[in-house]
Amino acid sequence: MFNDGQLQRYSRQLLMSDFDIAGQEKLQAARVLIVGLGGLGSPAALYLGAAGVGCLLLADGDAVELSNLQRQIAHAESDVGSNKAHSAAHSVKALNHEVQVEVLDKYLQASDLPSLLARVDLVVDASDNYPIRFALNRACIDAAVPLVSAAAVRGEGQLSVFDPVRGGPCYRCLYPDDSSDTALSCSQSGVLAPVVGVFGSLLAMEAVKVLSGYGEPLCGSLLLLDLKTMDCRKLTLPPRENCPDCGHLHA
Ligand SMILES: [Zn+2]
Structure with a gap:
């Protein structure tokens, strides 16, 4: 049940007949781990908090730097030098005090993941390095937790939802x-501010869809969006039978 304040706060979502109270209740009951509170994780955390996700676990070991403020919108000038998970938690709480926020102010290791994932319904991968992305993938498969993942650099990015336990690829x-280190990073290649905003918002959108049952989450597809030209492609992504992480699910 929602009180009067909550009915007002979430009224624009409750007005949608295909979302309604049932969708809002699912968001309120949900627990989401967001890994990385940088350019992608900032809008993802703010939108999921604003939309009424019940509990957010925010993980980042990094401190806010001046060069982050151009795009990492959960952090303010006064946060420079502070841990990003703490800073983002403060911003989410300022937006919606009803969200339960748990701060993990460290870089997650593979060994941290099983106990963490046992407590969440979904993981948002907004990290910027391959080792944690692969570790998250394996741990999410083991825990049967859906993984929403995006990456963005320069003027383009990509997005997908991985949930191989329920079908599709990982x-x-x-x-x-998994030893690849060829990823382009924003610190090396640069990125325009709104690009990470778009993909961080898309992360939140896919998370809302998976959690509430609204629409069709991007499982089994990869969205490629070039914001420089507005070319948009959606590729079908079949599972690989010999995948070392999820192949056993497709045998
Ligand atoms: Zn796989």
Whole structure:
């Protein structure tokens, strides 16, 4: 049941007949882990908090730097030097005090994941390095937790939802070589501010869809969006039978 304040706060979502109270209740009951509170994780955390996700676990070991403020909108000038998970938690709480926020102010290791994932319904991968992305993928498969993942650099990005336990590929089906370090990073290649805003918002959108049952989550597809030209492609992404992480699910 929602009180009067909540009915007002979420009224624009409750007005949608295909979302309604049932969708809002599912968001309120949900627990989401967001890994990385940078350019992608900032809008993802703010939108999921604003939309009424019941509990957010925010994980980042990094401190806010001046060069982050151009795009990492959960952090303000006064946060420079502070841990990003703490800073983002403060921003989410300022937006919606009813969201339960748990701060994990460290870089997650693979060994941290099983106990964490046992407590969440969905993981948002907004991290910026391959080792944690592959570790998250494996741990999400083991825990049967859906993984919403995006990456963005320069003027373009990509987005997908990985949930191989319920069908479709995993992250490693897309990147078979888990020793790869060829990813372009924003610190090396640059990125325009709104680009991470778009993909961080898309992360939140896919998370809302998976959690509430609204629409069709991007499982089994990879969205490629070039914001420089507005070219948009949606590729079908089949699971790889010999995938070392999820192949056992497709045998
Ligand atoms: Zn796979």
